[in-house]
Amino acid sequence: MAKVFFMCKYAILKKRENEVHPVRIRIVGAGALGLLFASKIAATAAIVDLITHTQEQSDLLTAKGILAVSSQEEIVYSVDAFSMHTITGAAELLEPVDWLFLMVKQKDITAALLQQLLLLVTPTTRIVCFQNGIGHMELLKQHFSNDRLYAAITTEGALKLSAASFRHSGHGTTWIGRLENMSSDSVEWDEAEIILQTMLIEAGFNVFLSKKIISNIWNKLLINAVINPLTAILQIKNGALLESLYIKDLMSVLFEEGCLVARAANITIADNLWEQLIHVCEKTAENQSSMLKDILEGRTTEIDWINGALIQYANQYKLALPTHQAFYKMIKHLESR
Ligand SMILES: NC(=O)C1=CN([C@@H]2O[C@H](COP(=O)(O)OP(=O)(O)OC[C@H]3O[C@@H](n4cnc5c(N)ncnc54)[C@H](OP(=O)(O)O)[C@@H]3O)[C@@H](O)[C@H]2O)C=CC1
Ligand SMILES: CC(C)(CO)C(=O)C(=O)O
CATH class of the missing domain: 1.10.1040.10 (N-(1-d-carboxylethyl)-l-norvaline Dehydrogenase; domain 2)
Structure with a gap:
């Protein structure tokens, strides 16, 4: 039988004591990719919360955590989760975040979702979009300035098994890049970008900052x-x-x-x-x-x-x-x- 481990907030909070400002991440979309990133980030010193589509899923995640299933073991990660509908009425109760990871499917990036995203960020929150395909960044650009928009391309593979469990089906590589034009020789990554990359590497992802994300x-x-x-x-x-x-x-x-x-x-x-x-x-x-x-x-x-x-x-x-x-x-x- 697979071993079950519990990663609880207590251990994570203890780890945070010496940190000046742990990076704060908000993940919108608790599907396969959202559950994978949220659980791995929850095991670092970063602070992560998950915005789900339904109240039912956020209740389940808050009560039981995320179950990461592999052939060797099962690990439960405790996370904060809120449903989109509850928080849009009381978004001021949410902590501000440094980064928002958009992990819904392309079809879910509707006018209504874009309006809701505005409530989940502050003017300094940077937004990273993980969708396969193209077209979504043009929609995002209508609501957010280029200097806070990032795209990510990932070859990680994740499978959602249930509302609160997933299987990491393949380890891959993730490239994250600013949407605004970057000439290849003049780029200096800023502190926030380096902190994000370092945190994601600590979480177990193979991450590169890319100067040619469109390509x-x-x-x-x-x-x-x-x-x-x-x-x-x-x-x-x-x-x-x-x-x-x-x-x-x-x-x-x-x-x-x-x-x-x-x-x-x-x-x-x-x-x-x-x-x-x-x-x-x-x-x-x-x-x-x-x-x-x-x-x-x-x-x-x-x-x-x-x-x-x-x-x-x-x-x-x-x-x-x-x-x-x-x-x-x-x-x-x-x-x-
Ligand atoms: N899975 C993977 O391995 C990879 C995925 N990608 C890309 O990442 C994106 C996400 O993929 P994946 O995680 O597999 O997709 P999933 O369908 O598993 O997850 C999408 C999640 O978004 C939720 N969602 C939809 N609308 C909203 C909303 N308005 N508010 C909050 N949550 C919402 C869905 O909730 P509900 O189901 O309740 O509607 C669902 O949980 C896709 O564009 C995909 O191409 C890229 C590389 C790898
Ligand atoms: C690369 C590939 C084809 C892996 O299955 C993929 O990204 C997908 O299934 O959407």
Whole structure:
């Protein structure tokens, strides 16, 4: 039987005694990624709270903590959790935070959520968006200035098992970067950014600060735009994509069409991006992609922000993306069943 450990606030508070100002993090979205980051951060000297969608989930998390499940052990992390609906009526009761991590899906970034976010931050809170795909940062920019907006790209893998438990399905790397333009030689990371990176490394994440986050976002987008729709339509795990020459041909066509758009948008594509794509399939061979999971569980997918977004850019540049168009329509059909 797996061993169960309890990480309680008492131990964490004791650890904080000598600290001048522990970094404060607020995580919006207590799904797979939110539970992973909240639990690992809760085990450091940082202070973290979680904003859930429902009252039921915040009550459960407050009472029982987050259960991190692995094949060797189960660990319970105690966290503060509040539901979005309760706190928007009494946001002044929340502690101010240094960083807000936005960990909802693309479809959840609605006008209402953006209004609610305004209540969860102070003018100095910086916001980091972890979504796969593109389109979300444009929405965020309508409400927050560029100098406090960050994007993150992560290859961590997390699976939500229940409202208060998750499995860390794959260790990866996370790149965090300011949205405002940074020329590669003139960058000095400020103290808050270094503190955040140090804390996340202490929490067990492999984290880099990136001067080219837009290019990181697009490079991951080009990978997701191949793996996600193919695995979702064929209903196979990521590794199985590499087992057929026919599928590899399709991967290559999707990849080349995606690169066409990225080049038109002036994005730097990594020289070895195709090799990276193959490596992702190998490294996550046993995983179901997020799009396959969404389809199997009857949820809408992030296709509109992945292949759909590429198609929109292509229209703007008058480029044809017939294969992405076809896959987009097939996923939309599967979503509508
Ligand atoms: N999981 C992973 O391994 C990775 C995920 N990502 C990206 O991270 C993002 C999140 O993914 P993931 O964690 O898997 O998704 P999940 O669906 O597991 O989590 C999203 C969470 O956001 C909550 N939510 C939705 N709307 C609101 C709201 N208005 N207020 C508060 N909470 C809300 C949902 O609550 P409810 O379900 O109750 O509606 C849900 O708990 C996605 O864009 C994904 O592409 C990137 C890399 C890896
Ligand atoms: C990289 C990949 C394809 C891993 O499954 C992913 O990000 C996803 O499933 O959305």
